[in-house]
Amino acid sequence: MGTPYPNPITPSLTRIGWIGIGVMGAAMAARLLSAGYSLTVYARSPSKTLSLQAQGARLASSPHELAQRSDVVFTMVGHPSDVREVVLGSDGLLSGLNPNSVIVDTTSSHPQLARNVFEAAREKGCWAVDAPVSGGDIGARDGKLAIFAGGDGGVVKWLTPLFEILGRATYVGEAGCGQSCKIANQIIVGANLLGLSEGLVFAERAGLDVKQLLEAVRGGAAGSMAMELWGDRVIGRDFRPGGFAEYMVKDLGMGVDVVEEGEDESVVVLPGAGLCKQLFSGMVANGDGKLGGQGLITVIERINGK
Template identity: 70%
Template structure:
Protein backbone atom coordinates (compact mmCIF):
# COMPACT_ATOMS: atom_id res chain seq x y z
CA UNK A 1 0.00 0.00 0.00
CA UNK A 2 1.25 3.49 -0.84
CA UNK A 3 1.43 5.98 2.00
CA UNK A 4 -0.01 9.48 1.37
CA UNK A 5 3.41 11.11 1.69
CA UNK A 6 6.85 10.00 0.49
CA UNK A 7 8.41 10.77 3.87
CA UNK A 8 7.57 9.15 7.22
CA UNK A 9 5.86 11.03 10.03
CA UNK A 10 8.32 12.91 12.24
CA UNK A 11 7.92 15.64 14.89
CA UNK A 12 10.08 18.04 12.88
CA UNK A 13 8.12 17.78 9.62
CA UNK A 14 4.56 16.58 10.25
CA UNK A 15 1.98 19.25 11.04
CA UNK A 16 -0.93 18.04 13.16
CA UNK A 17 -4.37 19.57 13.62
CA UNK A 18 -6.58 18.62 16.56
CA UNK A 19 -10.29 19.23 17.11
CA UNK A 20 -11.87 18.06 20.37
CA UNK A 21 -10.30 18.84 23.75
CA UNK A 22 -12.68 17.23 26.20
CA UNK A 23 -11.68 14.68 28.84
CA UNK A 24 -10.19 12.29 26.30
CA UNK A 25 -9.06 14.65 23.55
CA UNK A 26 -7.10 17.02 25.75
CA UNK A 27 -5.05 14.17 27.23
CA UNK A 28 -4.37 12.66 23.80
CA UNK A 29 -3.36 16.00 22.29
CA UNK A 30 -1.11 16.66 25.27
CA UNK A 31 0.78 13.44 24.63
CA UNK A 32 1.46 14.47 21.04
CA UNK A 33 2.79 17.82 22.24
CA UNK A 34 5.00 16.09 24.78
CA UNK A 35 6.37 13.93 21.95
CA UNK A 36 7.52 17.08 20.16
CA UNK A 37 4.87 17.45 17.46
CA UNK A 38 3.59 20.82 16.28
CA UNK A 39 -0.11 21.01 17.10
CA UNK A 40 -2.79 23.43 15.93
CA UNK A 41 -6.14 23.37 17.73
CA UNK A 42 -9.66 24.43 16.94
CA UNK A 43 -12.03 24.88 19.90
CA UNK A 44 -15.52 26.32 19.93
CA UNK A 45 -14.66 27.61 23.39
CA UNK A 46 -11.08 28.93 23.04
CA UNK A 47 -10.63 29.23 26.80
CA UNK A 48 -10.66 25.43 27.03
CA UNK A 49 -7.50 25.40 24.91
CA UNK A 50 -5.42 27.44 27.36
CA UNK A 51 -3.70 24.44 29.05
CA UNK A 52 -2.61 23.08 25.66
CA UNK A 53 -1.59 26.54 24.42
CA UNK A 54 0.65 26.84 27.46
CA UNK A 55 2.43 23.71 26.21
CA UNK A 56 3.02 25.21 22.76
CA UNK A 57 -0.15 24.46 20.80
CA UNK A 58 -1.46 27.05 18.33
CA UNK A 59 -5.11 28.04 17.88
CA UNK A 60 -6.98 28.22 14.56
CA UNK A 61 -10.22 30.05 13.84
CA UNK A 62 -12.10 27.25 12.06
CA UNK A 63 -11.89 23.62 10.95
CA UNK A 64 -11.08 24.93 7.44
CA UNK A 65 -8.14 26.96 8.75
CA UNK A 66 -6.79 24.13 10.86
CA UNK A 67 -6.92 21.76 7.88
CA UNK A 68 -5.24 24.30 5.61
CA UNK A 69 -2.12 24.34 7.82
CA UNK A 70 -2.03 20.61 8.73
CA UNK A 71 -0.93 17.35 7.16
CA UNK A 72 -3.10 15.27 9.51
CA UNK A 73 -6.22 16.46 11.34
CA UNK A 74 -7.61 14.47 14.27
CA UNK A 75 -11.16 14.83 15.56
CA UNK A 76 -12.64 13.44 18.77
CA UNK A 77 -15.95 15.21 19.36
CA UNK A 78 -19.52 14.50 20.44
CA UNK A 79 -21.15 12.29 17.84
CA UNK A 80 -22.19 11.85 14.20
CA UNK A 81 -23.92 15.26 13.77
CA UNK A 82 -20.80 17.03 15.08
CA UNK A 83 -18.52 14.93 12.89
CA UNK A 84 -20.61 15.64 9.80
CA UNK A 85 -20.49 19.38 10.46
CA UNK A 86 -16.80 19.56 11.37
CA UNK A 87 -15.56 17.35 8.54
CA UNK A 88 -18.06 17.79 5.70
CA UNK A 89 -19.51 21.25 6.41
CA UNK A 90 -18.89 24.27 4.16
CA UNK A 91 -16.14 25.46 6.52
CA UNK A 92 -15.13 21.94 7.48
CA UNK A 93 -11.91 19.99 7.37
CA UNK A 94 -12.31 18.72 3.82
CA UNK A 95 -12.88 22.25 2.57
CA UNK A 96 -9.36 23.19 3.69
CA UNK A 97 -7.32 19.98 3.51
CA UNK A 98 -4.69 19.92 0.76
CA UNK A 99 -4.33 17.04 -1.67
CA UNK A 100 -2.81 14.06 0.13
CA UNK A 101 -3.92 15.27 3.55
CA UNK A 102 -5.45 12.91 6.08
CA UNK A 103 -8.41 13.36 8.41
CA UNK A 104 -8.61 10.91 11.31
CA UNK A 105 -11.88 10.71 13.22
CA UNK A 106 -11.44 9.21 16.69
CA UNK A 107 -15.01 10.01 17.71
CA UNK A 108 -17.36 7.09 18.34
CA UNK A 109 -19.47 7.66 15.25
CA UNK A 110 -21.60 5.78 12.73
CA UNK A 111 -19.98 3.33 10.29
CA UNK A 112 -22.03 4.66 7.38
CA UNK A 113 -20.86 8.23 8.06
CA UNK A 114 -17.25 7.03 8.12
CA UNK A 115 -17.74 5.50 4.69
CA UNK A 116 -19.34 8.72 3.43
CA UNK A 117 -16.41 10.78 4.72
CA UNK A 118 -13.91 8.38 3.14
CA UNK A 119 -15.62 8.70 -0.23
CA UNK A 120 -15.71 12.50 0.03
CA UNK A 121 -12.04 12.59 1.01
CA UNK A 122 -10.94 10.45 -1.92
CA UNK A 123 -12.89 12.71 -4.27
CA UNK A 124 -10.60 15.52 -3.08
CA UNK A 125 -7.49 13.33 -3.35
CA UNK A 126 -7.29 13.16 0.44
CA UNK A 127 -7.60 10.28 2.88
CA UNK A 128 -9.95 9.53 5.78
CA UNK A 129 -9.42 7.07 8.62
CA UNK A 130 -11.98 6.19 11.28
CA UNK A 131 -10.10 5.32 14.47
CA UNK A 132 -12.30 5.41 17.59
CA UNK A 133 -10.71 4.59 20.92
CA UNK A 134 -11.41 2.72 24.15
CA UNK A 135 -9.70 3.02 27.52
CA UNK A 136 -11.39 5.95 29.27
CA UNK A 137 -9.54 8.91 30.75
CA UNK A 138 -6.84 6.74 32.33
CA UNK A 139 -5.92 5.18 28.99
CA UNK A 140 -5.83 8.60 27.33
CA UNK A 141 -3.47 10.03 29.93
CA UNK A 142 -1.17 7.01 30.00
CA UNK A 143 -1.10 6.35 26.25
CA UNK A 144 -2.75 2.96 26.65
CA UNK A 145 -5.84 3.40 24.52
CA UNK A 146 -7.15 0.67 22.26
CA UNK A 147 -7.39 2.28 18.80
CA UNK A 148 -9.63 0.58 16.23
CA UNK A 149 -8.79 1.78 12.73
CA UNK A 150 -10.70 1.56 9.47
CA UNK A 151 -9.62 2.90 6.09
CA UNK A 152 -6.75 2.36 3.68
CA UNK A 153 -4.21 -0.03 5.24
CA UNK A 154 -1.23 1.94 3.93
CA UNK A 155 -2.49 5.19 5.42
CA UNK A 156 -3.15 3.54 8.78
CA UNK A 157 0.39 2.12 8.76
CA UNK A 158 1.79 5.56 7.88
CA UNK A 159 -0.05 7.02 10.88
CA UNK A 160 1.38 4.42 13.26
CA UNK A 161 4.00 6.74 14.87
CA UNK A 162 1.15 8.97 16.05
CA UNK A 163 -1.09 6.11 17.13
CA UNK A 164 1.76 4.57 19.15
CA UNK A 165 1.93 7.72 21.28
CA UNK A 166 -1.74 7.31 22.19
CA UNK A 167 -2.02 3.55 22.50
CA UNK A 168 -2.18 0.35 20.51
CA UNK A 169 -3.77 0.45 17.05
CA UNK A 170 -5.49 -2.54 15.48
CA UNK A 171 -6.32 -2.34 11.77
CA UNK A 172 -9.88 -3.58 11.29
CA UNK A 173 -10.43 -3.20 7.53
CA UNK A 174 -11.90 -0.67 5.14
CA UNK A 175 -13.73 2.57 5.87
CA UNK A 176 -16.29 2.21 8.67
CA UNK A 177 -14.74 -0.95 10.13
CA UNK A 178 -13.13 0.98 12.97
CA UNK A 179 -16.52 2.37 13.97
CA UNK A 180 -18.16 -1.06 13.75
CA UNK A 181 -15.43 -2.41 16.03
CA UNK A 182 -16.06 0.39 18.54
CA UNK A 183 -19.77 -0.44 18.66
CA UNK A 184 -18.86 -4.08 19.35
CA UNK A 185 -16.47 -2.86 22.06
CA UNK A 186 -19.24 -0.85 23.68
CA UNK A 187 -21.57 -3.84 23.68
CA UNK A 188 -18.98 -5.87 25.60
CA UNK A 189 -18.06 -3.02 27.94
CA UNK A 190 -21.62 -2.07 28.81
CA UNK A 191 -22.51 -5.69 29.60
CA UNK A 192 -19.51 -5.90 31.92
CA UNK A 193 -20.58 -2.73 33.70
CA UNK A 194 -24.07 -4.15 34.21
CA UNK A 195 -22.56 -7.34 35.62
CA UNK A 196 -20.22 -5.44 37.94
CA UNK A 197 -23.05 -3.21 39.20
CA UNK A 198 -25.30 -6.18 39.88
CA UNK A 199 -22.47 -8.14 41.55
CA UNK A 200 -21.66 -5.29 43.94
CA UNK A 201 -25.33 -4.72 44.78
CA UNK A 202 -25.91 -8.44 45.36
CA UNK A 203 -22.75 -8.85 47.42
CA UNK A 204 -23.52 -5.89 49.67
CA UNK A 205 -27.01 -7.24 50.36
CA UNK A 206 -25.39 -10.60 51.17
CA UNK A 207 -23.23 -8.91 53.80
CA UNK A 208 -19.92 -9.14 51.94
CA UNK A 209 -17.19 -6.53 52.11
CA UNK A 210 -16.92 -5.11 48.59
CA UNK A 211 -13.16 -4.61 48.61
CA UNK A 212 -12.63 -8.19 49.75
CA UNK A 213 -15.04 -9.36 47.05
CA UNK A 214 -13.16 -7.29 44.47
CA UNK A 215 -9.83 -8.86 45.45
CA UNK A 216 -11.41 -12.29 45.45
CA UNK A 217 -12.77 -12.23 41.91
CA UNK A 218 -10.50 -9.87 39.96
CA UNK A 219 -7.84 -12.52 39.27
CA UNK A 220 -10.35 -15.18 38.25
CA UNK A 221 -12.40 -15.72 35.11
CA UNK A 222 -14.69 -12.81 36.00
CA UNK A 223 -11.81 -10.33 36.07
CA UNK A 224 -11.62 -7.87 33.17
CA UNK A 225 -10.42 -4.40 32.20
CA UNK A 226 -13.80 -2.82 32.97
CA UNK A 227 -13.42 -4.05 36.56
CA UNK A 228 -9.92 -2.59 36.77
CA UNK A 229 -10.98 0.75 35.29
CA UNK A 230 -14.21 1.25 37.22
CA UNK A 231 -14.39 -1.18 40.15
CA UNK A 232 -12.65 0.94 42.78
CA UNK A 233 -14.42 4.09 41.60
CA UNK A 234 -17.75 2.31 41.92
CA UNK A 235 -16.97 1.07 45.44
CA UNK A 236 -15.81 4.51 46.54
CA UNK A 237 -18.90 6.20 45.04
CA UNK A 238 -16.59 8.24 42.84
CA UNK A 239 -18.76 8.92 39.81
CA UNK A 240 -16.62 11.59 38.20
CA UNK A 241 -16.63 10.88 34.47
CA UNK A 242 -13.83 9.26 32.55
CA UNK A 243 -16.40 9.09 29.76
CA UNK A 244 -20.00 10.29 29.79
CA UNK A 245 -22.87 7.83 30.00
CA UNK A 246 -24.81 9.80 27.38
CA UNK A 247 -22.10 8.94 24.86
CA UNK A 248 -22.34 5.24 25.67
CA UNK A 249 -26.10 5.37 25.12
CA UNK A 250 -25.38 7.04 21.78
CA UNK A 251 -22.94 4.29 20.83
CA UNK A 252 -25.34 1.50 21.77
CA UNK A 253 -28.06 3.31 19.84
CA UNK A 254 -25.89 3.24 16.73
CA UNK A 255 -25.56 -0.50 17.22
CA UNK A 256 -29.33 -0.77 17.35
CA UNK A 257 -29.56 1.31 14.16
CA UNK A 258 -27.24 -1.04 12.30
CA UNK A 259 -29.00 -4.12 13.66
CA UNK A 260 -32.41 -2.81 12.63
CA UNK A 261 -31.39 -1.64 9.16
CA UNK A 262 -33.73 -3.69 6.99
CA UNK A 263 -31.68 -2.84 3.90
CA UNK A 264 -28.70 -4.74 5.37
CA UNK A 265 -28.95 -8.47 4.87
CA UNK A 266 -26.61 -8.98 7.84
CA UNK A 267 -29.26 -7.90 10.38
CA UNK A 268 -28.23 -8.90 13.90
CA UNK A 269 -30.38 -9.43 16.99
CA UNK A 270 -28.77 -7.68 19.96
CA UNK A 271 -30.99 -8.38 23.00
CA UNK A 272 -28.21 -7.85 25.55
CA UNK A 273 -27.12 -4.55 24.03
CA UNK A 274 -30.74 -3.42 23.95
CA UNK A 275 -31.13 -4.15 27.66
CA UNK A 276 -27.87 -2.35 28.46
CA UNK A 277 -29.06 0.68 26.50
CA UNK A 278 -32.28 0.76 28.53
CA UNK A 279 -30.38 0.59 31.83
CA UNK A 280 -27.92 3.32 30.91
CA UNK A 281 -30.79 5.40 29.52
CA UNK A 282 -32.35 5.16 32.97
CA UNK A 283 -29.31 6.99 34.34
CA UNK A 284 -30.05 9.87 31.99
CA UNK A 285 -33.74 9.78 32.94
CA UNK A 286 -32.67 10.01 36.59
CA UNK A 287 -30.71 13.17 35.81
CA UNK A 288 -27.33 11.43 35.94
CA UNK A 289 -26.30 11.67 32.30
CA UNK A 290 -23.11 13.52 33.19
CA UNK A 291 -21.93 10.88 35.64
CA UNK A 292 -19.23 8.43 34.71
CA UNK A 293 -20.17 5.00 33.40
CA UNK A 294 -19.60 3.48 36.87
CA UNK A 295 -22.68 5.40 37.99
CA UNK A 296 -24.79 2.61 36.50
CA UNK A 297 -24.79 1.01 39.95
CA UNK A 298 -27.23 3.73 41.06
CA UNK A 299 -29.79 2.34 38.60
CA UNK A 300 -29.36 -1.22 39.86
CA UNK A 301 -29.62 0.01 43.44
CA UNK A 302 -32.83 1.88 42.75
CA UNK A 303 -34.33 -1.22 41.16
CA UNK A 304 -33.61 -2.89 44.50
CA UNK A 305 -35.09 -0.10 46.60
CA UNK A 306 -31.71 1.34 47.58
CA UNK A 307 -31.09 5.09 47.29
CA UNK A 308 -27.59 6.34 48.04
CA UNK A 309 -27.80 9.42 45.92
CA UNK A 310 -26.32 11.61 48.64
CA UNK A 311 -23.09 9.64 48.17
CA UNK A 312 -23.07 9.68 44.38
CA UNK A 313 -20.50 12.44 43.90
CA UNK A 314 -16.99 12.95 45.19
Protein backbone atom coordinates in the same frame (compact mmCIF):
# COMPACT_ATOMS: atom_id res chain seq x y z
CA MET B 1 -1.85 0.98 -0.56
CA GLY B 2 -2.08 4.57 0.56
CA THR B 3 0.98 6.83 0.46
CA PRO B 4 -0.09 10.20 1.88
CA TYR B 5 3.43 11.62 1.87
CA PRO B 6 6.83 10.38 0.72
CA ASN B 7 8.27 11.49 4.08
CA PRO B 8 7.81 9.53 7.30
CA ILE B 9 5.92 11.06 10.21
CA THR B 10 8.32 12.93 12.49
CA PRO B 11 7.96 15.90 14.88
CA SER B 12 10.08 18.05 12.57
CA LEU B 13 8.10 17.29 9.39
CA THR B 14 4.50 16.58 10.39
CA ARG B 15 2.03 19.26 11.46
CA ILE B 16 -0.83 17.98 13.62
CA GLY B 17 -4.30 19.50 13.97
CA TRP B 18 -6.74 18.62 16.74
CA ILE B 19 -10.47 19.23 17.16
CA GLY B 20 -12.24 18.11 20.33
CA ILE B 21 -10.82 19.14 23.70
CA GLY B 22 -12.93 17.07 26.08
CA VAL B 23 -11.67 14.71 28.76
CA MET B 24 -10.29 12.24 26.22
CA GLY B 25 -9.28 14.65 23.48
CA ALA B 26 -7.33 16.99 25.75
CA ALA B 27 -5.27 14.13 27.18
CA MET B 28 -4.55 12.63 23.75
CA ALA B 29 -3.56 15.98 22.25
CA ALA B 30 -1.28 16.69 25.21
CA ARG B 31 0.59 13.44 24.57
CA LEU B 32 1.32 14.50 20.99
CA LEU B 33 2.57 17.86 22.22
CA SER B 34 4.80 16.14 24.78
CA ALA B 35 6.25 14.00 22.00
CA GLY B 36 7.45 17.17 20.25
CA TYR B 37 4.84 17.60 17.52
CA SER B 38 3.59 21.04 16.55
CA LEU B 39 -0.13 21.18 17.28
CA THR B 40 -2.89 23.48 16.09
CA VAL B 41 -6.21 23.21 17.93
CA TYR B 42 -9.77 24.36 17.35
CA ALA B 43 -12.73 24.38 19.75
CA ARG B 44 -16.10 26.07 19.62
CA SER B 45 -15.28 27.30 23.13
CA PRO B 46 -11.68 28.60 22.79
CA SER B 47 -11.28 28.73 26.58
CA LYS B 48 -11.12 24.92 26.56
CA THR B 49 -7.81 25.12 24.66
CA LEU B 50 -5.97 27.31 27.22
CA SER B 51 -4.17 24.40 28.87
CA LEU B 52 -2.94 23.09 25.51
CA GLN B 53 -1.94 26.59 24.42
CA ALA B 54 0.12 26.87 27.61
CA GLN B 55 1.94 23.73 26.46
CA GLY B 56 2.68 25.24 23.05
CA ALA B 57 -0.37 24.57 20.91
CA ARG B 58 -1.61 27.23 18.49
CA LEU B 59 -5.26 28.18 18.14
CA ALA B 60 -7.16 28.21 14.84
CA SER B 61 -10.33 30.22 14.32
CA SER B 62 -12.14 27.53 12.29
CA PRO B 63 -11.82 23.92 11.09
CA HIS B 64 -11.00 25.33 7.63
CA GLU B 65 -8.05 27.33 8.99
CA LEU B 66 -6.86 24.41 11.10
CA ALA B 67 -6.90 22.13 8.05
CA GLN B 68 -4.77 24.56 6.07
CA ARG B 69 -2.12 24.44 8.80
CA SER B 70 -2.07 20.65 9.22
CA ASP B 71 -0.86 17.47 7.55
CA VAL B 72 -2.81 15.15 9.89
CA VAL B 73 -5.97 16.26 11.67
CA PHE B 74 -7.46 14.33 14.59
CA THR B 75 -11.09 14.76 15.60
CA MET B 76 -12.54 13.66 18.95
CA VAL B 77 -16.01 15.16 19.17
CA GLY B 78 -19.28 14.05 20.71
CA HIS B 79 -21.72 12.76 18.11
CA PRO B 80 -21.90 11.78 14.43
CA SER B 81 -23.65 15.10 13.75
CA ASP B 82 -20.59 16.89 15.14
CA VAL B 83 -18.31 14.86 12.87
CA ARG B 84 -20.47 15.72 9.87
CA GLU B 85 -20.35 19.44 10.67
CA VAL B 86 -16.63 19.59 11.49
CA VAL B 87 -15.53 17.56 8.48
CA LEU B 88 -18.13 18.05 5.76
CA GLY B 89 -19.60 21.45 6.69
CA SER B 90 -19.18 24.57 4.56
CA ASP B 91 -16.27 25.70 6.76
CA GLY B 92 -15.22 22.16 7.63
CA LEU B 93 -11.94 20.35 7.35
CA LEU B 94 -12.40 19.16 3.78
CA SER B 95 -12.84 22.75 2.62
CA GLY B 96 -9.31 23.56 3.75
CA LEU B 97 -7.21 20.40 3.63
CA ASN B 98 -4.14 20.33 1.42
CA PRO B 99 -3.78 17.39 -1.00
CA ASN B 100 -2.67 14.12 0.63
CA SER B 101 -3.58 15.34 4.12
CA VAL B 102 -5.21 12.83 6.46
CA ILE B 103 -8.23 13.08 8.77
CA VAL B 104 -8.18 10.67 11.70
CA ASP B 105 -11.58 10.56 13.38
CA THR B 106 -11.31 9.08 16.87
CA THR B 107 -14.94 9.89 17.72
CA SER B 108 -17.30 6.97 18.30
CA SER B 109 -19.44 7.52 15.24
CA HIS B 110 -21.53 5.74 12.64
CA PRO B 111 -19.87 3.31 10.18
CA GLN B 112 -21.77 4.72 7.18
CA LEU B 113 -20.69 8.26 8.02
CA ALA B 114 -17.08 7.04 8.18
CA ARG B 115 -17.47 5.61 4.68
CA ASN B 116 -18.98 8.87 3.46
CA VAL B 117 -16.09 10.88 4.93
CA PHE B 118 -13.56 8.52 3.36
CA GLU B 119 -15.14 8.90 -0.07
CA ALA B 120 -15.39 12.68 0.26
CA ALA B 121 -11.74 12.88 1.31
CA ARG B 122 -10.60 10.82 -1.68
CA GLU B 123 -12.52 13.13 -4.01
CA LYS B 124 -10.43 15.98 -2.55
CA GLY B 125 -7.20 14.04 -2.98
CA CYS B 126 -6.98 13.43 0.77
CA TRP B 127 -7.37 10.44 3.08
CA ALA B 128 -9.62 9.60 6.04
CA VAL B 129 -9.21 6.97 8.74
CA ASP B 130 -11.89 6.08 11.26
CA ALA B 131 -9.99 5.24 14.45
CA PRO B 132 -12.25 5.27 17.53
CA VAL B 133 -10.60 4.37 20.81
CA SER B 134 -11.27 2.51 24.04
CA GLY B 135 -9.61 2.83 27.42
CA GLY B 136 -11.22 5.85 29.04
CA ASP B 137 -9.49 8.84 30.54
CA ILE B 138 -6.80 6.69 32.17
CA GLY B 139 -5.88 5.07 28.87
CA ALA B 140 -5.82 8.48 27.16
CA ARG B 141 -3.58 9.96 29.84
CA ASP B 142 -1.16 7.01 29.90
CA GLY B 143 -1.05 6.36 26.15
CA LYS B 144 -2.62 2.93 26.50
CA LEU B 145 -5.72 3.27 24.38
CA ALA B 146 -6.96 0.49 22.14
CA ILE B 147 -7.35 2.07 18.70
CA PHE B 148 -9.58 0.46 16.04
CA ALA B 149 -8.43 1.72 12.64
CA GLY B 150 -10.47 1.47 9.46
CA GLY B 151 -9.60 2.80 6.01
CA ASP B 152 -6.65 2.30 3.70
CA GLY B 153 -4.12 -0.09 5.22
CA GLY B 154 -1.14 1.84 3.89
CA VAL B 155 -2.34 5.09 5.41
CA VAL B 156 -2.94 3.39 8.77
CA LYS B 157 0.59 1.96 8.69
CA TRP B 158 2.00 5.41 7.83
CA LEU B 159 0.20 6.83 10.90
CA THR B 160 1.85 4.29 13.23
CA PRO B 161 4.27 6.77 14.89
CA LEU B 162 1.30 8.88 16.03
CA PHE B 163 -0.83 5.92 17.07
CA GLU B 164 2.03 4.54 19.18
CA ILE B 165 2.02 7.74 21.26
CA LEU B 166 -1.68 7.25 21.99
CA GLY B 167 -1.85 3.49 22.46
CA ARG B 168 -2.00 0.33 20.37
CA ALA B 169 -3.67 0.47 16.96
CA THR B 170 -5.19 -2.52 15.21
CA TYR B 171 -6.07 -2.30 11.53
CA VAL B 172 -9.53 -3.85 11.26
CA GLY B 173 -10.45 -3.29 7.61
CA GLU B 174 -11.82 -0.82 5.12
CA ALA B 175 -13.49 2.50 5.90
CA GLY B 176 -16.24 2.11 8.51
CA CYS B 177 -14.76 -1.03 10.05
CA GLY B 178 -13.11 0.95 12.83
CA GLN B 179 -16.50 2.29 13.88
CA SER B 180 -18.13 -1.13 13.67
CA CYS B 181 -15.34 -2.49 15.88
CA LYS B 182 -15.97 0.28 18.43
CA ILE B 183 -19.69 -0.51 18.52
CA ALA B 184 -18.85 -4.17 19.22
CA ASN B 185 -16.41 -2.98 21.90
CA GLN B 186 -19.13 -0.89 23.56
CA ILE B 187 -21.56 -3.81 23.54
CA ILE B 188 -18.95 -5.80 25.48
CA VAL B 189 -18.09 -2.89 27.79
CA GLY B 190 -21.77 -2.26 28.55
CA ALA B 191 -22.33 -5.89 29.46
CA ASN B 192 -19.25 -5.87 31.70
CA LEU B 193 -20.36 -2.69 33.50
CA LEU B 194 -23.82 -4.14 34.01
CA GLY B 195 -22.38 -7.35 35.45
CA LEU B 196 -20.01 -5.39 37.70
CA SER B 197 -22.86 -3.17 38.94
CA GLU B 198 -25.25 -6.03 39.65
CA GLY B 199 -22.52 -8.11 41.30
CA LEU B 200 -21.60 -5.28 43.67
CA VAL B 201 -25.22 -4.49 44.53
CA PHE B 202 -25.90 -8.17 45.24
CA ALA B 203 -22.72 -8.55 47.31
CA GLU B 204 -23.51 -5.51 49.45
CA ARG B 205 -27.08 -6.71 50.05
CA ALA B 206 -25.65 -10.13 51.05
CA GLY B 207 -23.43 -8.47 53.65
CA LEU B 208 -20.11 -8.97 51.86
CA ASP B 209 -17.16 -6.59 51.93
CA VAL B 210 -17.27 -5.32 48.35
CA LYS B 211 -13.55 -4.49 48.22
CA GLN B 212 -12.79 -8.04 49.35
CA LEU B 213 -15.19 -9.30 46.69
CA LEU B 214 -13.18 -7.60 43.94
CA GLU B 215 -9.95 -9.10 45.24
CA ALA B 216 -11.55 -12.52 45.40
CA VAL B 217 -12.98 -12.59 41.89
CA ARG B 218 -10.58 -10.47 39.80
CA GLY B 219 -8.24 -13.39 39.17
CA GLY B 220 -11.03 -15.70 38.05
CA ALA B 221 -13.46 -15.82 35.16
CA ALA B 222 -15.29 -12.73 36.45
CA GLY B 223 -12.17 -10.58 36.18
CA SER B 224 -12.14 -8.04 33.34
CA MET B 225 -10.54 -4.81 32.20
CA ALA B 226 -13.80 -3.09 33.13
CA MET B 227 -13.28 -4.28 36.70
CA GLU B 228 -9.67 -3.05 36.70
CA LEU B 229 -10.58 0.35 35.26
CA TRP B 230 -13.76 1.02 37.20
CA GLY B 231 -14.18 -1.43 40.08
CA ASP B 232 -12.52 0.72 42.73
CA ARG B 233 -14.12 3.85 41.30
CA VAL B 234 -17.59 2.35 41.61
CA ILE B 235 -16.96 1.30 45.22
CA GLY B 236 -15.58 4.76 46.00
CA ARG B 237 -18.56 6.46 44.30
CA ASP B 238 -16.16 8.13 41.87
CA PHE B 239 -18.33 8.69 38.82
CA ARG B 240 -16.13 11.30 37.15
CA PRO B 241 -16.34 10.66 33.40
CA GLY B 242 -13.73 9.12 31.19
CA GLY B 243 -16.63 8.97 28.75
CA PHE B 244 -20.15 10.22 29.40
CA ALA B 245 -22.95 7.75 30.12
CA GLU B 246 -25.01 9.52 27.46
CA TYR B 247 -22.37 8.47 24.92
CA MET B 248 -22.98 4.83 25.84
CA VAL B 249 -26.62 5.37 24.85
CA LYS B 250 -25.40 6.74 21.51
CA ASP B 251 -22.86 3.95 20.92
CA LEU B 252 -25.15 1.09 21.88
CA GLY B 253 -27.92 2.69 19.86
CA MET B 254 -25.78 2.56 16.72
CA GLY B 255 -25.61 -1.22 17.18
CA VAL B 256 -29.18 -1.82 18.22
CA ASP B 257 -30.66 0.60 15.68
CA VAL B 258 -29.02 -1.27 12.79
CA VAL B 259 -31.03 -4.30 13.84
CA GLU B 260 -34.18 -2.22 14.26
CA GLU B 261 -33.86 -0.69 10.79
CA GLY B 262 -33.63 -4.15 9.23
CA GLU B 263 -31.25 -2.95 6.53
CA ASP B 264 -29.25 -6.18 6.61
CA GLU B 265 -30.94 -9.52 7.11
CA SER B 266 -27.62 -11.01 8.25
CA VAL B 267 -27.41 -8.92 11.44
CA VAL B 268 -27.92 -10.64 14.75
CA VAL B 269 -30.45 -9.76 17.44
CA LEU B 270 -28.78 -8.03 20.42
CA PRO B 271 -31.01 -8.40 23.49
CA GLY B 272 -28.19 -7.65 25.94
CA ALA B 273 -27.16 -4.49 24.11
CA GLY B 274 -30.80 -3.41 23.99
CA LEU B 275 -31.14 -3.86 27.76
CA CYS B 276 -27.89 -2.00 28.43
CA LYS B 277 -29.05 0.86 26.23
CA GLN B 278 -32.27 1.09 28.26
CA LEU B 279 -30.36 1.14 31.56
CA PHE B 280 -27.90 3.80 30.41
CA SER B 281 -30.91 5.74 29.12
CA GLY B 282 -32.20 5.48 32.69
CA MET B 283 -29.05 7.24 33.88
CA VAL B 284 -29.73 10.05 31.41
CA ALA B 285 -33.38 10.27 32.51
CA ASN B 286 -32.19 10.53 36.12
CA GLY B 287 -30.05 13.53 35.20
CA ASP B 288 -26.80 11.54 35.30
CA GLY B 289 -25.93 11.50 31.60
CA LYS B 290 -22.73 13.48 32.20
CA LEU B 291 -21.43 10.96 34.74
CA GLY B 292 -19.03 8.24 33.68
CA GLY B 293 -20.41 4.94 32.46
CA GLN B 294 -19.34 3.34 35.75
CA GLY B 295 -22.25 5.23 37.29
CA LEU B 296 -24.55 2.56 35.86
CA ILE B 297 -24.65 1.08 39.36
CA THR B 298 -26.88 4.00 40.40
CA VAL B 299 -29.63 2.68 38.13
CA ILE B 300 -29.36 -0.82 39.59
CA GLU B 301 -29.46 0.68 43.09
CA ARG B 302 -32.58 2.71 42.27
CA ILE B 303 -34.32 -0.41 40.92
CA ASN B 304 -33.52 -2.05 44.27
CA GLY B 305 -34.90 0.85 46.29
CA LYS B 306 -31.59 2.35 47.34
